[in-house]
Amino acid sequence: MSTYVGQAMKRKEDPRLITGRGNFIDDINPIGTLWAALVRSPEAHARIVSIDKSAAEQRPDVVGVFTHEDLAADFAAPMPMIWAPAGVEIRTPEHWPLAKGEVKHVGDPVAIVIGTDRYSVNDAIEDVIVEYDALPVVVEPEAALEDGSPLVWESLDSNQTHEWSVAGGDADAAFADADVVVSQRVVNHRTAGAAIETRGWVVEPRGEHVTLHSATQIPHILRFVLSLCCGIPEDKLRVVAPDVGGGFGSKLNVFAEEILAVLLARRLQRPIKWIESRSENMAVTHHGRDQISYVEMAVKRDGKVTGLRVRSVCDLGAYFLALTPFIPELGFPVGNGAYDIPAVSMTFVGVFTNKFPTDAIRGAGRPEVTHWIELTMNKVARELDMDPLELRRRNFIAADDFPHETALGIVYDSGNYQGTLDRLLERFDVDAFRAEQKELREQGIHRGLGFSTWVEVCGLAPSRVVGPQGVGLQGAFWESGMVRVSASGTATVYTGTSPHGQGHDTGFAQIVADRIGLDPQNVNVIHGDTDQGPWGWDTYGSRTLAVGGEAVARAALKVQDKAKRICAALLEAAPEDIELVDGNYQVKGSPDKSMTMVEIAGAAHIPPQELPADIEPGLEETSFYDPENFVFPFGAHACVVDVDVETGKVKVVRYVAVDDCGPAINPILIDGQVHGGVVHAIGQALYEQIVYDEDGQLVTGTFVDYALPTAAEVPTFETDRTETTSPTNGLGVKGIGEAGTIAASPAVTEAVVDALRPLGVEWIDMPLTPLRVWQAIQEGGAA
């Protein structure tokens, strides 16, 4: 069946994108479009004393200025947070699109100005005079938990949002019986998604109907939530995600500005556009990570890890967005990493601070878990004087032990962790490296090596685990696929997932082409428009292929089945005797009796003869797919760095990544995801950090101070794959979009520490900026 699947086919998306003919949000310009800009708080915490709109309203180029009070009657519901775990109270204050009486972080929107053009509306926001009465500010999450801390929400008696725990096995016994207990405080600092395209929208009202074009990852969820928040029935609201210039989780939310778009379009009956500035993007598009974790590992002298205990303090910011308090917990299904640890106990404590909310950024909870597990394993190895790879081998879940139920009751679908490590070591000669490292040290060059043997949980779904009856997200996570074959024999595929760079158009065309017998060039993939195709649950959590791709594959197989029945009727054969071979539907044993999909499609629409009564006209099928389980990709990565001990500057000189995401649909797409994912983690490990000062002012509000890696900072990558089929879905595939980001930060961090260990350095928290590395060298005392 695989003619196209597995091929490194060039992407169908690219011709328009490389010639400047994409259709991104700011490229959409309906005639007569007004512009929106927001008045935002310069204070991190303050009472709003007064808002004077008069000067702005008097400007000839301003159409209107709106505050919370002006729009209060239009809001049908506050902005939702959708996690409601059984038995755990999550203190969820009301959150409105515009500040109601108080601001709680820098950038909190106070008013929205609608004007006639891009420039003048930004002039006009300067004319809205807001008087603030400053309130005490808290920015450090551990300080926020102390008695007497300033309160982000005075209506609550503390800044703690919730405490959620999960445990399996007898951790207390494991620690009591341990030969060695290793402890480590691990900081996973706050980062930004930093898609190169910022957020933005264009909204078009037509009477009661509103179309919202938004640079979003989640058009379907967005329409559903907007209908509730704005009190507009879903049939009168269409959400379209055009070409979206990167997401990385940062466009996976229902943002205040999107609610304002729908309400103001309905009020003003004019198209309106808002394009977020980069400074806004850094301040008011959700951040990621921001956990301080206390990790303890119980170990026997032979290297067997018997227990893991973690307490993680999670800085959630001032409000909740859709998933804010849940995201740290998303790491729990891989709480024991790739290791067979019989007792695991994890506790997450959420904290309000005067910062913008955190939420899902590429990896979302799983990079944090991987970072602490992998680095703590290294520390255990040193404590036992054991090779860190040998320690891993002794604790890996064995390849013949899948499906494997972990201590936390999660079933890892398939894996061969030893296999990916072996493949990595075929490509990376550790002994040769150690010899080279020794030689270089004698020349004053400090080179280090770090590994990560990681496992990821993804493919969100399954609803029974993630939804209301499982961990308590108030949604479902199945996916839809629809395949429609036209009368002339071309196909249109509708997916409920919504891309922002992944290559859906290409990968899904390959999957469908094989299954219905067409060339992928004649298979068009449609997504991101709630008026086209069935309901879907959009793109995040590395779910596109493992959930959305499977739905599309199943719909295609239904089309194939009907095509066989039509073919059988026309060729006077039994349907079960028709087989699809090289794009031809042919009678088994009589390949000269055959039809192409083009011929069958014609017959399905304009039958040349009467077809049997049980065959309906047309050729279109839909599948809704909710998997039984997650998928668990895994791999082994090695990173080599050089550290300039005079300046503390780190250079990644080699990176080898062996990944296993099951059989490849298109290998170039996999490599691309790995490259980008790893660089995202290198960014977090070495350069990127969202910093608020003690007054809650955002210090890293532009790309000048928030340092994304450039081409000059990162190496050429060496990638390889092993293929372990997932039993979860028919394609046998696992996700790969977040894998590199989940995998890489511990390898990079350990490489730096390995380079500096002779100088007395044992630990550096990310980001390993020159200043931090230099300080660690000074504190190491052996420089």
Place this chain on the structure above:
Amino acid sequence: MGATVRIAVTVNGAVRESEVEARTLLVHWLRDELGLTGTHIGCDTTNCGACTVHLDGESIKSCTVLAAQADGAQVTTIEGLATDGGLHPLQDAFWEKHGLQCGYCTPGMIMAAADLLRRNPNPSDEEIRHGLEGNLCRCTGYHNIVEAVKTAAANRVSA
């Protein structure tokens, strides 16, 4: 609207005349007035390079040039890079080598790469990486962008 200026700029080979507000950025004029939306905007601070175009043959960031400053000059945007109706060798190489994912940084990256190859037709990996460090990409990790530029160079590109 503040003070205006009359400008005439040769854009992708054709003279375009316009009355612009003096503060109008070149990138906004190209996009909003001329409809050349292939040139993108990704930051406020001249860091990301998504807005890279050629001004009198050299790559510049069009968010940091006033439209008025381009008066009398030649501007080439991604829409005008290929001159024979097909693909420029760099466009072809970015497609061939999977040098783009979301495609948002891509026009600026290609325009910067075209200027790099004009100045240095045979760059090393290191020279490509340093030559493109004014252009940010969040998707690709740059690996395949470097491959694409090498491929285009090997195909004897000169802009």
